[in-house]
Amino acid sequence: MTAFILRRSTQSIIVLFIMSLLVFSGVNLVGDPVEMLINPEADQAEVERVIKELGLDKPVTEQYWYFLMNAFKGDLGTSFIFGEPALKLIVQRMPATIELALFSLFISLIFAIPLGIYAGLKPESKISKTIMAGSILGFSMPTFWVGILFIMFFAVYLGWLPSTGRGEIGSFLGVRSSLFTLDGLSHIFLPALNLALFKLSSVIRLTRAGTREIIHQDYIKFARAKGVAESRVINVHLLKNILIPIVTIIGLEFGSLIAFSTVTETVFAWPGMGKLIIDSIYNLDRPVIVAYLMIIVIFFVFLNLLVDILYTLLDPRVRVQGSN
């Protein structure tokens, strides 16, 4: 177990290293780093000072070392547009993104699990076939286009829900979030539903597959034979067992929600870090781009590590494999 975690951690560090190399080479070798990393409005003295500070007058290998050291210190440059540290800008916008991702995870789970169980229990019924056809459609529809449809229908045509921004932000137990005010909830609903739709299809399919597999197991047959109520068979015997794969993938799904939130945030003008990166790319605000990429890579590497460790805790078979 310890050996497994140790090995995975080493691997994570290697991945981090390779990704930092990729980002570094993208910014520093393909283009002119002086032009990319220094504010075009800076005067000559300022340019020279920053060149020194970033070590751009040194050989490439040493430059990479500087880049890594600065990143370690949490210094990822200063935004040209906002004039603030890039790291601070991203950290400021992180809660909005995480709140959106969590809420849409919640939406996708409360809809997908019942639908998936139903489709698994009665695979031949018309409703199940409709659910599965819908999941193919959900799988095929590009997130951004669905978002546009939502805005068109719910915001422009019906005028029920707002289509941009985060709304009023409430505070509860020191946590500030749109989820605590009615106005905030009305703002988060459309983007969260949009983001959830993509996950909805895959969780439905997973739940259905799990249900179809488990329903034929002996312990289900036995529970039914001894006269356990059908609702208890489904809610306890079945649900408990299909939840294991579902809970373990939530970690990874959460990561992909964060990744896909760049799209949803752009469509709904949600002020999270996904919108920040897209805006920064438009504005050629390189320090923010580099900082975002580094943070998101670190985030994912840790998330993957966490999921791997969770797997070993939940599924003993992985543990055995890992110790070999």
Add this chain to the structure above:
Amino acid sequence: MLNTDSNSKNMNVFMYKFWSDFSESKVAVISLLILIAIVLIAIFAPLISPSDPYDLSKVSIMDSRLPPMAKNFAGDIFILGTDGAGRDMLSAIFYGLRVSLGVGVMSAIFALIIGTIFGISAAFFGGKYETFIMRIVDIQLSFPSILMALIILAAFGKGIEKTIIALVLVQWAYYARTARAAALVERSKEYVEAAQCLALGNKKIMFNHILPNCMPSLIVVGTLQTAHAISLEATLSFLGLGLPITEPSLGLLIGNGFEYMHTGDFWISIFPGVALLITIVSINLVGDQLRDMYNPRLKK
């Protein structure tokens, strides 16, 4: 494998078998017909479009944002309306399909080639090489595709080649995993052993003997991945990271229409989206049927 005279006969038998399996699903047949129509539209876009949307001398700003079926002063009818610059939407969609399909298919083919080479060679040689390749594949697959593409395009800038490169880098791992799995099964079969006894070169065994037998599963993955590539390219172009304005794909058209949406000019972004959706759904449905055909667990 086969000598030439029996080749064409065998091919006919194969095609007959293939079609009788494929046509079991009506939905798949209809999807295939739609898909063929879409490909034909994409290929012959310049010939069948009512007007050339990118010929500046023909496009008039006076015609901008006309609703579907509207007429302009000259009496031309715009079946799907016009966009903000006065371009005919139907023509823009035909041209856009060309770009979207072209980029999607190109990147899928490159990814297929690269992924297959790594996948088959990993299965064939095994050992440290295999572990190394498959570790990279695992790591890459643990990052969502949109994120990988975003990292590559944000770091290296946008453009048609860069978009294709990003799509290839994102997708090769899927093909590598599939090719390795299929090749591992083939590698232990007798014909490979026989070929090795004949002292044929490794390259020849891998690509002339093992590869043809891995093709079915690669084609299935290839079909579904092409749909994925088209969708991903559309998303990236919508975000303004993928293709430049000079190569307007469907994603870019949808993005252009987005700014007019709050004023209720729905057609500018809805119709390209419908075209995109029909394309992706029909590819996915054809792919689903192919997967069912080649899935040994579902074979009767």
